[in-house]
Amino acid sequence: MGNVLEVKGIRKSFGPVEALRGVDLTLQSGEVLALVGDNGAGKSTLIKHIAGVYRPDSGEIRLDGRKLDLLSPAAARDLGIETVFQDLALADDLSVGANIFLGREPTRRWLGILPYIDNGLIREETAGLLKRLNSHVPGKAKSVARLSGGQRQAVAIARAIYWKAKVVIMDEPTAALAVMERQNVIKYARELAASGAGVIYIGHNLVEILDVADRIAVMFRGAIVHTTTAGETSQETLIKYMTGYHDKQAGAQRPEQEREKRHV
Amino acid sequence: MKDASPRTLLHNLPVESYVVAFTVVLWLILAVTAPNFLTGDNISNMMRQVSISGIIAIGVLCTIIIAGIDLSVGSVAAFCGVLVAQLLSHGLDVPLAIVLTLAAGILIGALNALSVGKLGIPAFIVTLAGLQVYRGLALLISGGMTVGGLPPGIKEFARGSLFHIPNLFLTLLAVAIIVHYFLSFTRTGRYLYALGSNSEATRRLGIPVFRITLIAYVLCSGLATLAGILLVSRLSVASPSMGNAYELQAIAAVVVGGASLFGGRGTVLGTVAGAILFTTMSNGAVLLDVDPFWEMVLEGLLIALVVYLDNLQKKRLSGV
Structure with missing residues (x-):
């Protein structure tokens, strides 16, 4: 299966705040890719780029290998990118x-x-x-x-x-739902993927994420710090990456990144 | 499966059915209490009366569906009525005078839509200003006097009838059918409801929101203009003070007919039924010799009742 969506080196700043610091991401047809991260990690900013709300300062987004030059959410929708x-x-x-x-x-x-x-x-x-x-x-x-x-x-x-739709972005679809209904939404997400769409699923509930996703990408401070398949990870590992704890452990080997963080 | 208990059935009845039922009851009461009510003269008089208020109300309906409002319709009817009379008294042909006046009305609608859709001024404020401006313009171009001396062609129309149905009422029927078709069967018509229901969603789906706004306000002012011309035909003269408070009657008819002032809901059928109800009320008041001042009080109370009903409907919809 080919990549329906490719995000390459996207950077975006709002004034002095660097919201995205070079994000790479691939999405395949028929898979559910969960995007997790703490509040302010850049999840919303990233999907707004894919949905045509924002334009990146640098980097590019490709849909079916073709470079996207989105001007509006309506244009994104015409090309097959739907946002729930x-x-x-x-x-x-x-x-x-x-x-x-x-x-x-x-x-x-x-x-x-x-x-x-x-x-x-x-x-x-x-x-x-x-x-x-x-x-x-x-x-x-x-x-x-x-x-x-x-x-x-x-x-x-x-x-x-x-x-x-080729790409469907589900932005915290279960946030306001009753427990019973959450199960249905997970079912719908799988149904969407089965219909051939690539699904980006954003959520906070890790149990739910491990249940719905094929792959999981973790964002931390404007970058994707970890990508894994759902079967090979655990809540503990995901939380480590989400909180940056993992980074600190590895910090000794990567002094330049540590320095960069202090400036934020 | 939904249960079909009488309560559920009552809840699922279209809102229009209430106003129709209320009007029929009022007719029955008047038929018994007012001997002149069920005479041919009175009925054709009522038909003529309801035509003008009904046409205006159908226009206002379009703005209310998109969660807007048009308070200027009464003044626009007066201004355009005086305008067509002035054009005619200066010797213009009837068709040319009517086309020019309708063009003026469409321009007024476009100005309203620009102010609301592009400048972002609330529709209530824009059209409240219009209510004053066009009344002033009507007084200006008439010099504050009644404009008379109109050609017979324009007067004949309102007096004429086809198979005992007054021409004015036939005009209302034609307008009602066309706007009903537009709202219920065309894509643009459906977008009016979508816009009034959730403007952000409508924009996100790539529907041209300003175009929809433009159509709604142009339809409204255009129909108010048509009503103004018909009013001149009916009165044989144009007075700058005519059409006073018609906007309130129109809004009342629209809301009594099941539309929501919050947008997204309302039908032509309900609006016409609402207009018939108000016409019956004022006709009945005359026949029963009710003091006209009391009639004003009653109308005002009805408008208050209508807003209460609107809130009730909103609660009903949210399932409370």
């Missing part, structure tokens, strides 16, 4: 189907002249998708406002699956 945000990009007053198809509604023409939205097709496709996700989302609900947090995640993920 914490605060969910759903329009509350629209139905499940209308949300999945929002911005890309199929239309037909009445008598060959008057265009109208093909709600029949939307209903059909939505029912199929929800069945596939096995999500217990009431597909006929008039609006998504009454759905639970997990059900809303399912709608957002159904959207990514239907539009065959």
Whole structure:
């Protein structure tokens, strides 16, 4: 399997603060890559680069080997990079189907002249998708406002699956969910990967991360300090890297990095 | 599976059904208490009355769906009514005068949309200013006087009817059908609801948010202009003070008809039903010889009730 996404040497500063200090990352189709790190480690800044919100000061991002020159989140979405945000990009007053198809509604023409939205097709496709996700989302609900947090995640993920996103960024998708619903979201993430997307999963709960991820990348102070497969690591190891403790142990061999840190 | 208990059924009824039921009850009461209510004259009079307020309300609906508002519609109707009358009294052809006036109305809508969408001024403030500005302009271009001496062509329209249905009411029906089609069946129409529902999500999905805003405000001012022209046709003269407080009636009709002032919800059907309810109320007040001052009080109370209902709906939606 090839790399769907390659991040090479990305640097970004906000004024005097160096938020990203040369990040390298690869993502393959069909895998879930978890991104972990303490608050302020640079996870959000990194994914905002991938989602087209920020542009790097230097370095590059390649999608399917092609260099990305993203100007906006909409451009990223057109190329197949979907983000499932914490605060969910759903329009509350629209139905499940209308949300999945929002911005890309199929239309037909009445008598060959008057265009109208093909709600029949939307209903059909939505029912199929929800069945596939096995999500217990009431597909006929008039609006998504009454759905639970997990059900809303399912709608957002159904959207990514239907539009065959190449890269899906899930930004702390379980942060506000009940325990039962967390399991569903993990299931959806696996389903997404099975559909051929590369999934970047950001989270804080390490038990959950070890459960959902194929690979795990640990960020610390604007750089990826450790990459491992989920089967070969443990919570203790991850925490060591997340807190920089591991770095300190190795500090004797890397004095220049130690000096750099003191300046931050 | 959802249970189909009567309570659930009641909760799932469209909001429009309440206003329709209330109006029908009011009709029954008036039919019994006011002998002149169910006469042909009175009914066609009500049809003419509801047409103008209904057309304005349908325009305001479009702005409320995107979580905006337009308080300037009454003044715009007056200004454009006076404008078309002035153009006509200066000898312009009827079609040309109407086209020019509609163009002015569309320009007003575009200005509103620019102020809201590009300059980021709240719609409430922009259109509150418009309410004052266009009333002032109506007084200016009429010199504060009623403009009369209009050609017969313009007066005929409001008097005419087709199969006993007044032309004005037919115009309302045409506007209602077109805007209903737009809102319920086109992609752009659906984006109005999306924008009012979650503007940030709509932007993130790459939907042209400003274009949607522009369409909503242009539709609103355009329909207010059309209503102003029809009002001149109905009154045979243009007065700078006409259309006073129409914005409040329109907003009330929209919200009574199930729209939310927070955006994202509302239908043409509900709005027209709301407009019919308010017209019935004021008609009934006249027939039952209620003091017109009391009518104002009643209307004001109804608007308060409507805002309360809006909050209630919001709670209902969040499942409380």
